[in-house]
Amino acid sequence: MTREEVEVESYLSTETMMKELQTLLKELPYVYRLINDNNPIITQITADSREVKAGALFCCVKGYTVDGHDFAKEAYAQGAVALLVEREVLDVPIVQIKVNDVFRVLSFLANALYSYPTNDMHMIGITGTNGKTSVTYILEEIFKQNQARTALIGTIQMKIGEKSYPIKNTTPEPSYLFNSFRAMKEAGVDHCMMEVSSHALEEGRIRGIDIDIAVFTNLTQDHLDYHPTMTDYRLAKERLFQQLGNRYDPQYPKYAIINGDDPYADYFIRATSQPVVTYGLTKTSDLYASDIKLSATKTQFTLAGMVSDVTITSRLIGRFNVYNMLAAAATALKSGVPMSDIKAALESIPGVKGRFQSVQTTRDYSVIVDYAHTPDSLKNVLETVQTFTKGKIYCVVGCGGDRDKTKRPLMAHVGETYSDMTILTSDNPRTEEPEAIIKDMEQGLETTDYVIEVDRKQAIHRAIDLAGPDDVILIAGKGHETYQIIGRETYPFDDYQVAHDYLEQRLGD
Structure with missing residues (x-):
């Protein structure tokens, strides 16, 4: 266990959360059958046998590659006092709760053990x-400006106040989530923002979480290695809005905040029974931006519609960031934050790691790192780069292995279309051969005016070597990630740091 994981484990300790099993089961609305009837004290709920501690209820989840029932004996040996199962596990002499769907029941029991923590927090x-x-x-910046206490869960990390913790998935599994929410509640958090992935929605990882505001940003091709079609992908996303419920409570209102300019907007509007607030770049949206002025160092626009016209000047660059700011502003307004605090936050936020992040250099060209890993996001970023680039644009891009193969030629095509030179390289190849992934990408290219450099570090160096005055280098795909997955091993790798170190090295050339 790493030092960071130890810190998380310590902060999210379940020692103070103890309930008799029978007490928990009284709150369970599912039919179940007890095997080896007993009433132990439950101090932890987990589906990961490696995390089991004394007093644990171990949930035998059937996964895609492993079956939790096969790890029940190991969990018992480590101190588990009860099992949640779909079939009886022989030779494990502890109480077993047999249900039809372990993963679904897991959410309810974890919620109950940690005393329904999201019911008393504002969840977004x-x-x-x-x-x-x-x-x-x-x-997060807006709520801090409003003197509120915040937490967030997402791709980069989990944060509770100013403390940050590593995270395995964009949206973790239920027992970890509810334990985290309990820690947030104890820390006095007012607002929790969480990214909700389509995988999490499809698998039911957010069941039982009392979401107050659901936000839809956009929908473009991604994750078609997991979802059979774009329709399936969309339907998974829609579940977040369906789960806002059908009841309207004026004392505790819920809202759906939706990008009105997105082609899929109407699907998400129809998916919810709750009040809808739209945002976009035209007056047809409830909150909209007009008079947009973009540059290499700032973005300026007028916020209008729900509020009296307000001019915003932000260090977040690009039209796509105007949409991000609109989504946040609409959410904050419906959370009761005054426009003065929203404006102050939008104008003070320096940026987000790995999102259009400039690598500081004294050279007469620019280097930008961005997480763009879908055709649409890469197009948006390159279009933004085009608005201020006087010289050439170099795009370093790869695609992940064991993921949606259909977007590989699309990514290369976008790079070729919106930059002057595309350098195809590795992303996280995982168990695929990097050369094979690049061959898939090449299918989207119409010319031979591109470079292949399989080693990502060398690809970044190559782009820097090629750049001249007024040029811009975009290093796309990994953004905030500080690792590269090759085979089944994870190695340290940070696009920003690799570029920064090479730029420093070249100062001595």
């Missing part, structure tokens, strides 16, 4: 293909 769930992370961090 953000979904969409692009922009989720940026919107969570913009909201």
